Amino acid sequence: MDFIFNALRFVGVLLLVIMVFNLMIVVHEWGHFLAAKWRGLKIEAFQIWFGKPLWKKTINGVQYGLGSIPAGGFVKLPQMAPMGALEGESTSNEPLPPVSPLDKMIVAFAGPLFSFALACFFAVIVMLIGVPDRHLKSTLIGWVDKGYPAYNDGLRAGDKILAIDGTPVTSWEGPVDTVVERIAFSAGETILFRVERPGEKAPLDIPVHYKIKQGTFTERQSLRTVGILGGGEVRVAKSLPNSPGALAGLKEDDTITTLNGQIIYSPAAIESFMDENPGAPVKLGLKRDGKVSEITLDPVKPQKPEGHKPSLGVQFYTYIGQVSDKPNFPSAVEQVQNALTMMFRTVKGLVTHGSSIGVQQLSGPLRIGSIYFRLFELPEGWKLVLWFSVILNVNLAVINLFPFPVLDGGHIVMGFMEMVRRRPLMNLKVLEFIQTACALLLFGFMLYVTWFDSFDMFGGKGKDASDAPLEFAAPAKK
Numbered sequence: 506m507d508f509i510f511n512a513l514r515f516v517g518v519l520l521l522v523i524m525v526f527n528l529m530i531v532v533h534e535w536g537h538f539l540a541a542k543w544r545g546l547k548i549e550a551f552q553i554w555f556g557k558p559l560w561k562k563t564i565n566g567v568q569y570g571l572g573s574i575p576a577g578g579f580v581k582l583p584q585m586a587p588m589g590a591l592e593g594e595s596t597s598n599e600p601l602p603p604v605s606p607l608d609k610m611i612v613a614f615a616g617p618l619f620s621f622a623l624a625c626f627f628a629v630i631v632m633l634i635g636v637p638d639r640h641l642k643s644t645l646i647g648w649v650d651k652g653y654p655a656y657n658d659g660l661r662a663g664d665k666i667l668a669i670d671g672t673p674v675t676s677w678e679g680p681v682d683t684v685v686e687r688i689a690f691s692a693g694e695t696i697l698f699r700v701e702r703p704g705e706k707a708p709l710d711i712p713v714h715y716k717i718k719q720g721t722f723t724e725r726q727s728l729r730t731v732g733i734l735g736g737g738e739v740r741v742a743k744s745l746p747n748s749p750g751a752l753a754g755l756k757e758d759d760t761i762t763t764l765n766g767q768i769i770y771s772p773a774a775i776e777s778f779m780d781e782n783p784g785a786p787v788k789l790g791l792k793r794d795g796k797v798s799e800i801t802l803d804p805v806k807p808q809k810p811e812g813h814k815p816s817l818g819v820q821f822y823t824y825i826g827q828v829s830d831k832p833n834f835p836s837a838v839e840q841v842q843n844a845l846t847m848m849f850r851t852v853k854g855l856v857t858h859g860s861s862i863g864v865q866q867l868s869g870p871l872r873i874g875s876i877y878f879r880l881f882e883l884p885e886g887w888k889l890v891l892w893f894s895v896i897l898n899v900n901l902a903v904i905n906l907f908p909f910p911v912l913d914g915g916h917i918v919m920g921f922m923e924m925v926r927r928r929p930l931m932n933l934k935v936l937e938f939i940q941t942a943c944a945l946l947l948f949g950f951m952l953y954v955t956w957f958d959s960f961d962m963f964g965g966k967g968k969d970a971s972d973a974p975l976e977f978a979a980p981a982k983k
Contacts, residue, residue, distance in 0.1 A: 620901045688729055818975060
């Protein structure tokens with residue numbers, strides 16, 4: 506019964522993801538369609554997805570259809586740049602009058618304009634209903650990995666990050682001007698951290714080196730990392746039955762304040778200590794109901810899975826990504842502005858020497874679909890879907906305005922040049938060849954990023970023994 510329920514739930518969520526994708530395609534193409542109607546262009550077809558139609562119906566001389574290749578869509582306009590190789594050859598033999606360059610530019614611009622309008626529409630809804638705030642607002646460093654440059658360069662747990670490379674940061678994760686984003690988008694030989702440290706009167710400026718994990722045939726190159734985690738209160742989520750934590754009486758919402766007398770800001774500090782000191786007792790400061798005490802736990806190997814390292818059997822709340830109690834109500838302008846900033850910084854990172862942002866880091870439909878899928882599964886996930894759709898539609902609008910043949914921006918540039926020259930740029934056959942070649946390049950790029958997306962989602966890394974739930978043997982009766 507559980508299998509059937511989970512299967513139906515999976516199919517339901519998948520259908521929701523497909524609906525969201527198709528809505529964005531329909532709105533974008535609807536912009537071209539309405540503009541073409543307004544400017545009096547001949548419209549032969551309106552199709553969602555490319556390829557041979559799985560379904561089609563002709564209404565008032567326009568063939569509406571659903572293609573067999575689940576990507577994109579098109580409005581077939583024979584008076585625009587020829588696209589027979591992708592959209593199918595024209596079905597009309599009647600001679601059509603040429604359209605003005607201005608009409609071509611208006612029709613091309615309408616698609617991105619409608620995508621941007623959809624982003625604004627979603628942004629207004631998010632502003633009114635709010636969105637779960639899934640980002641750690643603190644910039645406190647909770648833990649520094651001694652195997653990464655940050656520790657050797659001087660960053661320490663308990664430091665509060667004020668700015669990175671001169672840009673003030675106010676949260677750990679999020680769209681723009683956050684710790685994770687500023688590290689990933691840095692481009693210098695070192696990353697300059699300005700931190701506030703307990704006991705220091707003035708902020709410290711600490712240049713930090715970074716690490717990049719090189720990519721492979723199936724794995725993307727990583728973004729820049731320095732080996733730090735965000736911090737806050739270390740609170741117990743639960744203690745597993747018969748574990749050292751349960752036997753010591755640790756309960757949900759207990760706060761762990763110290764480890765062997767040292768203040769800690771992340772559960773990673775406890776894990777790190779046990780890795781460096783196998784089997785050693787763990788002395789924890791415990792705060793419960795305003796009272797502070799101290800307990801000592803001896804790590805124990807769980808009964809299952811076999812071969813697992815000694816553990817306390819205590820699970821902690823993860824603050825990064827945890828839904829806060831209060832929703833966030835960002836203004837529509839802020840949402841769109843953040844999306845545009847992210848887009849600008851991504852493009853800048855792609856062309857900046859020394860940046861870790863590369864083509865491999867971009868996402869295709871598969872990865873975007875998986876993000877939507879995960880969002881729909883979260884509590885109030887539909888609100889997060891609307892919030893993410895603002896970002897995606899702004900990206901869709903801006904990318905389509907790039908002056909690349911086959912994209913809307915390419916049509917606009919060619920229309921403008923035709924207007925200046927007062928005659929067509931080139932022979933229609935040559936133009937169709939260029940359009941088709943650029944379309945194949947674009948599809949090749951999509952396949953390239955989808956290759957890495959597929960391995961991110963399904964490839965290689967199976968479940969490790971450490972992923973299995975821990976089970977502890979019942980203590981022997983005395």
